[in-house]
Amino acid sequence: MKQIGDLDVFPLCLGGNVFGWTAGKERSFEILDAYAAAGGNFVDTADSYMASAPGNRGGESETIIGEWTETRGNRDDVVIATKVGRHPERRGLAPANIRAAADDSLRRLRTDRIDLYYTHYDDPSVPIEDIMTTLHELVTAGKVRQIGVSNIEPDRLQKSLEFAEREGTTPYTAIQPHYNLVSRDTYEGPRRDLAERYGLAAVPYYGLASGFLTGKYRPGANVDSVRSERAAAHLETERGRRVLAALDLVAEEQGTAVATVALAWLAARPTVAAPIASARTLDQLPPLIEVARTTLTEDQLRRLTEASE
Numbered sequence: 001m002k003q004i005g006d007l008d009v010f011p012l013c014l015g016g017n018v019f020g021w022t023a024g025k026e027r028s029f030e031i032l033d034a035y036a037a038a039g040g041n042f043v044d045t046a047d048s049y050m051a052s053a054p055g056n057r058g059g060e061s062e063t064i065i066g067e068w069t070e071t072r073g074n075r076d077d078v079v080i081a082t083k084v085g086r087h088p089e090r091r092g093l094a095p096a097n098i099r100a101a102a103d104d105s106l107r108r109l110r111t112d113r114i115d116l117y118y119t120h121y122d123d124p125s126v127p128i129e130d131i132m133t134t135l136h137e138l139v140t141a142g143k144v145r146q147i148g149v150s151n152i153e154p155d156r157l158q159k160s161l162e163f164a165e166r167e168g169t170t171p172y173t174a175i176q177p178h179y180n181l182v183s184r185d186t187y188e189g190p191r192r193d194l195a196e197r198y199g200l201a202a203v204p205y206y207g208l209a210s211g212f213l214t215g216k217y218r219p220g221a222n223v224d225s226v227r228s229e230r231a232a233a234h235l236e237t238e239r240g241r242r243v244l245a246a247l248d249l250v251a252e253e254q255g256t257a258v259a260t261v262a263l264a265w266l267a268a269r270p271t272v273a274a275p276i277a278s279a280r281t282l283d284q285l286p287p288l289i290e291v292a293r294t295t296l297t298e299d300q301l302r303r304l305t306e307a308s309e
Contacts, residue, residue, distance in 0.1 A: 002201070002273040002274055003201070003273065004116065004146060004148075004173055004174050004201040004203070004273055005145070005146040005173035005174075005201075006145070006146070007079050007115055007116065007145065007146055008041075008079075009041065009042040009079050009273065009274055010039060010040045010041050010042045010274065010292060011267055011273070011274050011291060011292045012040065012042075012263065012267075012274055012275065012277065012288055012289060012291050012292055013042040013043070013044050013081070013203055013274040013275065013276040013277075014031075014032070014035045014040055014042065014043050014044065014276075014277070014278065014279070014288075015044050015205070015276045015277055015278030016028075016043055016044055016045035016046075016049060016061040016062075016064075016065055016278070017044075017045070017046070017049050017050065017061065017278055018050075018061075018278045018279070018280045019045070019049070019050075019060065019061040019064045019065065020049065020050050020053070020056065020060025020061050020063070020064055021049070021050035021053045021056075021060070021061075022280040023279075023280045023281075025064055025067070027280070027281070027282075028064045028068070029064075029068050029071075030282055031279050031280075031281075031282060031285060032065070032068050033072075034282055034285055035285060035289070036072075036074065036077070036078070038285075038289045039289075039292070040289065041077060041078055041079055042078075042079045042081070042274055043065055043078060043079070043080055043081070044081045044082075044176075044203070044205075044276050045061045045062050045065055045080070045081070045082045045083075046061070046062075046082055046083035046086065046118075046120055047059055047062060047082060047083060047084060047086065047087040047090060047101055047104065047105050047108075047120075048083070048086035048087045048088070048120065049061035049062070051086075051087065051088050057088070057089075058087045058088050058089070059087065059104065059105075059108045062082060062105055062108035062109050063108045063109075065080065065109060066108055066109040066110035066111065067110065069109075069110065069111070070110045075111055079115045079116065080109060080111070080114060080115050080116070081114075081115060081116035081117075081118065081148070081174075081203070082105050082109070082114055082116075082117060082118070083117070083118040083119070083120035083150060084097075084098055084101045084102065084105070084117065084118070084119060084120060085097075085098075085101070085119055085120040085121050085123060086120045086121060087101060087104070090104065092123045092125070092126065093119055093122070093123035093126045093130075093131050094123070094126055094130075095126075095130050095131075095133075095134040098131070098134045098135065098138070099134065099137075099138070102114065102117065102138055102143055102144065103143075106143060112142070112143075113142060113143055113144065113145055114143065114144045114145070115145045115146065116145065116146045116147070116148055116173075116174060117135070117138065117144040117146070117147050117148065118147070118148040118149060118150045118174070118176055119131065119135075119147075119148075119149050119150065119152070120150050120151065121150065121151045121152075122149075122151060122152040122153065122156055124156065128156065128159045128160050128163050129163055129167075131160070132160055132163050132164055132167075132169050132170075133167075133169060135147045135169075135170060136164075136169035136170040139170040140170075146173045146174065147170055147171075147172055147173065147174075148172055148173065148174030148175060148176060148200075148203070149172050149174075149175055149176070150175070150176040150177070150205075151178075154189075154190035154191055154194060157172075157175075157191065157194055158194055160172065161194065161198045165198075171198070172198070172200060173199075173200060173201060174200060174201045174202070174203055174273070175191065175195050175200045175201070175202050175203070175271075176202075176203045176204070176205055176276070177191055177202060177204055177205070178204070178205055178206050179202070179204035179205075179206070179207070179266065179269075179272075180204065180206055180207050180208065180209045180213060180262070180266060181209070181213055181243050181247075181262055181265060181266070181304065181307075181308045182209050182212065182213070182234050182237075182239060182240055182243055182308065183206065183209065184308060184309075187202065187204065192270065192271055195271045196270065196271055200271065201271065201272075201273035201274075202269075202271040202272045202273060203272075203273055203274055203275070203276060204266055204272060204275050204276060205276045207262070207263055207266050207275035207276055207277050208259055208262060208263070208277055209231060209234060210230045210231040211231040212231040212232070212234040212235075212240065212244075213243075213247065213258065213259060213262035214257075214258060214259040214262075214287070215244065215247060215248065215251070215257070215258030215259065217231050217232050217234070217235055218235075219235065239308065242307045242308075243304070243307050243308050244258075245307070246303050246304050246306075246307035246308075247261050247262055247304070249303070250296065250300045250303065250304060253300065254294065254296070254300075256287070256290055256294060257287035257290065258287075259277070259287040259288065260287045260288075260290040260291055260294050261294070261296065261300075261304070263275050263277060263288065263291040264291050264294040264295070264296050265296060265301060265304045265305075267291055268296060268301055275291070
């Protein structure tokens with residue numbers, strides 16, 4: 001297990017962005033059951049998932065996760081992370097909106113507390129002190145255990161961390177950045193420096209670069225995925241082809257899947273507690289789970305790192 005504040009989490013966080021979208025309720029339950037059976041306990045969602053899907057309003061993923069924990073009776077065994085700020089009816093980080101959105105999420109999740117509550121996107125129109133104070137109120141009220149931050153500029157992140165330290169409010173314990181083998185500067189640099197300085201645990205999203213780092217995108221391949229255009233674009237870059245070649249070699253050496261190696265590299269990076277990856281079918285799950293049992297050699301890590309530069 002890895003540590004985020006006082007939360008013990010499995011080293012692979014299961015992404016809930018597909019629940020209520022490309023995975024319906026029954027399929028989502030199957031995936032969650034299989035993840036839990038393999039020892040997984042860390043599930044990521046957001047109040048806005050999946051508002052963009054036809055017929056959805058937002059919150060469908062939270063609702064599915066809440067129904068699953070209720071029917072399985074395993075709420076105390078699962079660390080649930082969700083986010084605030086992007087639901088169509090609860091946009092932004094104004095204090096009243098954060099409070100209302102948290103209550104909405106608690107109802108959908110059928111629980112009395114959110115284990116890890118992220119600000120999904122920063123809202124520069126709201127002063128840092130208002131955001132941090134409101135999140136602190138949720139923690140002291142017992143509605144939230146730990147707080148985290150996702151998409152935010154380094155200067156606003158630093159001011160938030162300094163405010164919590166100076167005023168004694170609840171500090172961020174986690175950061176959720178866009179980070180993977182073909183997107184490193186989205187985290188490495190000022191954001192990671194701040195995470196190291198303040199002890200934030202990183203829980204990267206797009207850990208598999210929309211599926212590109214699974215290895216299924218090859219020249220001439222036709223992949224059935226709503227993300228195929230974004231993922232396949234990496235094949236057009238020298239960096240993408242170089243990374244894929246290095247992943248193939250390391251996967252062969254390890255006797256494991258390309259996706260497992262890509263996530264294992266990410267899991268070994270400084271500050272990373274657990275990369276996020278999602279599965280819309282049961283057969284996509286085992287290579288993700290395997291990262292918990294995979295340790296790359298120093299030479300393998302070096303080759304992957306060099307290929308991704």
